[in-house]
Amino acid sequence: MKTLEDVRALDAADPLRDFRDRFDLPDGVIYLDGNSLGARPKTAAARMADVVEREWGQDLIRSWNTNHWMDMPRRLGGKVAPLIGAKPEEVVVADSTSINIFKALSACIELQPERSVILSETGNFPTNVYMMQGLAAASGGRVEHRLVATEDLVDALDETVAALLITQAHYKTGYLHDMQAITRAAQDKGVLVIWDLCHSAGALPIDLNACNADFAVGCGYKYLNGGPGAPAFIFVAERHQDRVMPVLSGWLGHARPFDFSDIYEPAPGIDRFRCSSPSILAMASLECGLDIFADTQMTHIRTKSVALCDLFIEQVEARLAGHGFTLASPRDAAIRGSQVSFTHEHGYPIVQALIDRGVIGDYRDPGIMRFGFTPLYVSHEDVWRAVEILQDIMATQAWDKPHFHARAAVT
Numbered sequence: 001m002k003t004l005e006d007v008r009a010l011d012a013a014d015p016l017r018d019f020r021d022r023f024d025l026p027d028g029v030i031y032l033d034g035n036s037l038g039a040r041p042k043t044a045a046a047r048m049a050d051v052v053e054r055e056w057g058q059d060l061i062r063s064w065n066t067n068h069w070m071d072m073p074r075r076l077g078g079k080v081a082p083l084i085g086a087k088p089e090e091v092v093v094a095d096s097t098s099i100n101i102f103k104a105l106s107a108c109i110e111l112q113p114e115r116s117v118i119l120s121e122t123g124n125f126p127t128n129v130y131m132m133q134g135l136a137a138a139s140g141g142r143v144e145h146r147l148v149a150t151e152d153l154v155d156a157l158d159e160t161v162a163a164l165l166i167t168q169a170h171y172k173t174g175y176l177h178d179m180q181a182i183t184r185a186a187q188d189k190g191v192l193v194i195w196d197l198c199h200s201a202g203a204l205p206i207d208l209n210a211c212n213a214d215f216a217v218g219c220g221y222k223y224l225n226g227g228p229g230a231p232a233f234i235f236v237a238e239r240h241q242d243r244v245m246p247v248l249s250g251w252l253g254h255a256r257p258f259d260f261s262d263i264y265e266p267a268p269g270i271d272r273f274r275c276s277s278p279s280i281l282a283m284a285s286l287e288c289g290l291d292i293f294a295d296t297q298m299t300h301i302r303t304k305s306v307a308l309c310d311l312f313i314e315q316v317e318a319r320l321a322g323h324g325f326t327l328a329s330p331r332d333a334a335i336r337g338s339q340v341s342f343t344h345e346h347g348y349p350i351v352q353a354l355i356d357r358g359v360i361g362d363y364r365d366p367g368i369m370r371f372g373f374t375p376l377y378v379s380h381e382d383v384w385r386a387v388e389i390l391q392d393i394m395a396t397q398a399w400d401k402p403h404f405h406a407r408a409a410v411t
């Protein structure tokens, strides 16, 4: 088992150690929830103040041109692209993940007129499943949504399936799907694949084009550190872009929005997957998060992420043996994202007690304590200290207080 000296040596040799200074984190907080809401880049406050004061306050509507507001969806898309193995002209930052899921699903249905099923796994993130249900309900019987257990996914791929919607890293367990193998298995059966990268973009290297991916969506506010409710992104492989007539045919996906025509004519390429006016304030803060990635490589991030997760598992299992914690994430790092979950029958109050002591993780039913490890701002020593605090909370039964049992609206 590693000692405090060991973990300090790991931090001293860490190529990412200086990145922590690029984030504002409160003193005394060990932040293990970057998989839910990334920390704030230090540049974000000044950048947003500038957008508010100067661009919006002084330049007003001229900013769409003079401050390049209208270009932001594509400019930011171009900054997401290298993180996910896409070309800049295959990614646009727009709308939300839920909306982008709907766009991708409806595109697949259109591209596969002789197929009717949209497929996903049971226990996928709820909005993904709900968007499937909504699309099926609105289709008047044309589309059927189907959920199968993870281990049955490949067998469920047949000639009735138009699209497989699959989340690369599971939000509860961090289980990581093999993108290459699943994409190939699906495409062998003529199925288009939509990868949801919410829990993997910015957390590990992704190479959509090496896997010949069709569509992908992902979140701006998790590992990309874009701020609460930051806009999402959508990737559409170049070969599909001009074959899709968007169902969510918003005016900013029009070829010439400022013609104000009565007739919708989709823009060429990825721009047709835009829908609404971009949220400029939110885009400005997301860009601060994205710019940090330009100064490092995803391979460094992945190497450290694996080390942090392995260290956490080692420390919890050694120092809290006999306290009722069961690993709910894969032990094998090759099939694990950048988070570690443990189940415990008192998971909810234990997480609240940890938060009270400055160790911020979160909780998902049933009994799942989730800890996200964000290599840009979490150190090995943070992991070591988090487990030390957990050990103290368990030894003193500090978690068993009435106010730690009361459920908040957001867990």
Ligand SMILES: *Cc1c(COP(=O)(O)O)cnc(C)c1O
Pocket: 096, 097, 098, 099, 125, 127, 128, 167, 171, 196, 198, 199, 219, 232
């Ligand atoms: C976080 C997350 C979302 C979020 O969707 P929003 O539209 O941003 O609320 C969707 N899918 C998955 C898998 C997620 O992890």
